[in-house]
Amino acid sequence: MATFQIEGGHSLKGEITPQGAKNETLQILCAVLLTDDEVIIENIPDIRDVNKLIGILGNLGVKIQKLGKGKYSFISDKLHLDYLESELFKEEGSSLRGSIMIVGPLLAKYGKGYIPRPGGDKIGRRRLDTHFEGFIKLGAKFRYNKEERFYGVEAPKGLKGTYMLLEEASVTGTANILMAAVLAKGITTIYNAACEPYLQQLCRMLVSMGAKIKGIGSNLLEIEGVEKLNGCTHRILPDMIEIGSWIGLAAMTKSEITIKNVSWENLGLIPNTFRKLGITIEKKGDDLYVPAHKDGYEVQSFIDGSIMNISDAPWPGFTPDLLSIMLVVATQARGSVLIHQKMFESRLFFVDKLIDMGAKIILCDPHRATIIGHDFKSTLKATTMTSPDIRAGISLLIAALSAKGTSTIHNIEQIDRGYENIDGRLKAIGAKITRM
Structure with missing residues (x-):
């Protein structure tokens, strides 16, 4: 210690x-999983939580290259999805609450996503219900292994856009659902969405990748799903x-x-x-x-x-x-x-x-x-x-x-x-x- x-x-x-903003970076890093193309991110802070997530992405099979101070290249074209159910991931994912946001992109692109019960700060209960209720409304099926405290969602037939009113304006919940919805079929409407600057940044990055999102900066987001997203370059606030x-x-x-x-x-x-x-x-x-x-x-x-x-x-x-x-x-x-x-x-x-x-x-x-x-x-x-x-x-x-x-x-x-x-x-x- x-x-x-x-x-x-x-x-x-x-x-x-x-x-660079920690909270934005955790969202943006998870979004690189949505495309097979190269994503370049600038102004990434060199801090423990961010470095943990970069390590998780690397173990998942993302090709990562450091281009300079705070500047990285990510290519997620060939992932090792079996890592999600490994003991290593249970250990690494449970120590970082931000790792929950890999579930939305993986569910959207590969039809399944898993996460151990996340850790993080000792500041009281921080529920994950918003995340999983949103995935279920998009058509995913929920799994929970009580003994191993392991969460999972699966949608082998893909996700379908829908209307949802979030119980709380959760930042990570909104980000996770948003990243799932950009590749869902049809239109998804998220009411009572979080709208802080870092979430606006995520929206703008996704739009630059080819996503169709209306209402950026408001608590009412409308997402029209697309078939695929492209690469981009993004700078953290x-x-x-x-x-x-x-x-x-x-x-x-x-x-x-x-x-x-x-x-x-x-x-x-x-x-x-x-x-x-x-x-x-x-x-x-x-x-x-x-x-x-x-x-x-x-x-x-x-x-x-x-x-x-x-x-x-x-x-x-x-x-x-x-x-x-x-x-x-x-x-x-x-x-x-x-x-x-x-x-x-x-x-x-x-x-x-x-x-x-x-x-x-x-x-x-x-x-x-x-x-x-x-x-x-x-x-x-x-x-x-x-x-x-x-x-x-x-x-x-x-x-x-x-x-x-x-x-x-x-x-x-x-x-x-x-x-x-x-x-x-x-x-x-x-x-x-x-x-x-």
């Missing part, structure tokens, strides 16, 4: 470029979660940081939500500039004077992946804020580690926490902690960088799942961090 040692209490300064992480880092450490090439049009509510905590954010071309907050930052209040409430929601609402960052940033704000995590039930359980560092947090229940900010009149204390998941891990790292003294974070493999060379990039702007 790897560990970070962090000497906190130092201001940072410089430029940092966000990596910058990671909005990493961009939000750097904003939070700059505020907590009173640092002057410029985040390069952020794709402002795809940030949604992220900049304004940080502004609610009193953080100054400036747009400079396609860069995002955060000045050093030498005098701290003050939480806004609602018009009626009630306490600021920041909550998550499906896009275009505020992403749940940044609520942990908002919570940490609020610990040094001037004022109080209520963080309401609606979409996952255990993501706030890392706050005990912040309380140990001296933060004033009241955990109301698994979904809500009230934070009374210190206004930098007392700093967080260095401590030893363990990262439970990706987003809590980066939040604890930000807390450690702002705290006086030397902190230790264990299980940093969780952070490496979502952040590329994070210690090297932080050192480049002045952070004192050592990987043990």
Whole structure:
């Protein structure tokens, strides 16, 4: 188990470029299975979860060639489908939740897809019902081996387009069903579809491959199935979660940081939500500039004077992946804020580690926490902690960088799942961090 040692209490300064978006990359990598032609993907982040999925694709028989930093070629013309029922796949697939999205493309192209029960973050239950209910509506038959906890869908006669209303606007569920529908016969209509930028990117990539999709960017998608898809070249967007992480880092450490090439049009509510905590954010071309907050930052209040409430929601609402960052940033704000995590039930359980560092947090229940900010009149204390998941891990790292003294974070493999060379990039702007 790897560990970070962090000497906190130092201001940072410089430029940092966000990596390619993890969540988009996992979708896009699965889409290469839909065609026999070459697909070239650019700006792929070098992180554990993405590299695991690339490894799974390689074991499945995809020909993979690295063309440069973050640039890969994929050819999926001859696959080893027996790998899907192997012990190796059960081990590899169960450790990566994103591997569920290979099922849709395989079902559409080969008439069957299997997946072990996926793992991933320990942030509460994350149901797969949306995925499989969508496949069943397209005409697939569902299989589940309870003893081996193995899921499967089969459609030897192919899939047929239909209308479906999704119970939840699941991003991975929408992506999976969408990738199955592009090769189904007839028209598929998906209502209550997820519509975040990364799903829009998947739609645009599929259209460039020859798919027929209407309603991109809305929650109502119409897909007219085609017989085959062609190859393409696609570039991954910058990671909005990493961009939000750097904003939070700059505020907590009173640092002057410029985040390069952020794709402002795809940030949604992220900049304004940080502004609610009193953080100054400036747009400079396609860069995002955060000045050093030498005098701290003050939480806004609602018009009626009630306490600021920041909550998550499906896009275009505020992403749940940044609520942990908002919570940490609020610990040094001037004022109080209520963080309401609606979409996952255990993501706030890392706050005990912040309380140990001296933060004033009241955990109301698994979904809500009230934070009374210190206004930098007392700093967080260095401590030893363990990262439970990706987003809590980066939040604890930000807390450690702002705290006086030397902190230790264990299980940093969780952070490496979502952040590329994070210690090297932080050192480049002045952070004192050592990987043990």
